[in-house]
Amino acid sequence: MHNNYPSVRTYFLVFGALLLLLIATVGAHFVALGPFQPVVSLGIALLKALLIILFFMHVKASSGLVKLFAAAGFLWLLIFFLLTFGDFATRYWVPTLNQ
Amino acid sequence: MTQTTTQPATPAWPTEDEKLAREREVNALGMWVFLASEIMLFGGLFLVYFVYRFRYPAAFAEGSSELNMWLGALNTAVLLTSSLTMALAVHQARGSSRKTAVLFMLLTMALGLLFLAIKGYEYWQDYQEGLVPGLNFTYSGAEQQAVALFLVLYFVMTALHALHLSIGIVMVGVAIVWGQIRPFAHDPAEPVEMIGLYWHFIDIVWVFLFPVLYLLR
Structure with missing residues (x-):
């Protein structure tokens, strides 16, 4: 190994x-x-x-299993960022909601 | 009554080498689970930083330009070098030269302390320049509050990183002592390898902290 x-x-x-x-x-x-x-x-x-x-x-x-475990943390971080910015980055796309 | 039993060609017992490989894989997996929790800890702070940077881009650029970029770059070089010496320490420990491994680990600790010293000097400089919200904050621009927010995030993120590095320095020292009192342990290089993983992780956190805090303007 x-x-x-x-x-x-x-x-x-x-x-x-x-x-x-x-x-x-x-x-x-x-x-x-x-x-x-x-x-x-x-x-x-x-x-x-x-x-x-x-x-x-x-x-x-x-081994593949270690690679998977190493990638998992970063993958969840990516989801964390994508979902959060899916909200924050698009909030002002609909101007009427903020008036 | 005759019964034909199919015996496997090789015995099912794992060899000593296979057992060792499995043990090491399990150790690495456990360490990566711990590091995943650390990724989420620092990741949460990075997320807060980016959300506020998205909200106050000009103030965050302003706050960033108040920091000493050259000290940040120097510290990046110091930490990258410490990762090299840590990797070499693991390499030597896996080989047979335990003494060289200890030497590289001492060098790693020294570089970690150098990083903390430079960081401490930088904090002192920040304090003198009135960049510490709550203690000495003299910045008075249009977006004073948002710049203060940037600086608070800067101090929390770098201090949490410095705390991790301090623990890393202590742990490398523990590994040296452990190697001295148990030189004929079952797998003596394994603690060095595991602490190495932690050390490199701290290095990666700084690799992201440097551009995020000092370069994004």
């Missing part, structure tokens, strides 16, 4: 990628991206989290 764990080289490559993504997100901060700014910085954060989960937390090398 543990034979397919990442090598030391992989850990350093992932670390290098994480630092590059950090530099990219700080760099993007100084570029006028307008409405895409949150998309870029949150997208980079998602990429970083994915790298940490898959390699540092060994999820890529784990």
Whole structure:
């Protein structure tokens, strides 16, 4: 089960990628991206989290059951956000309700 | 009376390796269930943040620009490095070099303390600049209340994260001591691996806190 764990080289490559993504997100901060700014910085954060989960937390090398358990928490968080913003983001679409 | 019984080709008993693999899988599952509860704890705060950011976009951008982005970026680099040293500690503990593993764990603890020191300095800076609602709040723009709301969320989220990191530092120390007093435990690297999962999770929380609090303007 543990034979397919990442090598030391992989850990350093992932670390290098994480630092590059950090530099990219700080760099993007100084570029006028307008409405895409949150998309870029949150997208980079998602990429970083994915790298940490898959390699540092060994999820890529784990069994399907562990992968399922790891994904479950994030899946419920996604539902949590979708339902909440299904309300908050659409409230003012019907102006008459708020007059 | 002759009876033909079909014997399985291999005995049904799991080998020691299979038992160990199963134990480790169960440990990882339990840890991920705990981490899922942590995801919901921090997720709730992130949700509150985004709901209010949606309601007061200008005030939240204003509040964010009051923070020191460079200290946040520096702390991200520190925590990412601590995740590397933690991963290397697990790697060494899984191998046979227990001493190197302890060295990497001490390094991880030191980086965690460095993060807390930088965070503490940043809190002090925030206090000096009058950015702490309730203690010293001198910001007086048009949307004063909404900026105060942003700053309250900033302090609650970063303080909860710092509390988790402090627990993480203590737990890495516990793992070192545990490894010293029980060097011939059944599966000595397993506690290191489990605490590693917790440590990386704390790192992931900061990976999201950094852009959300410092970069979204």
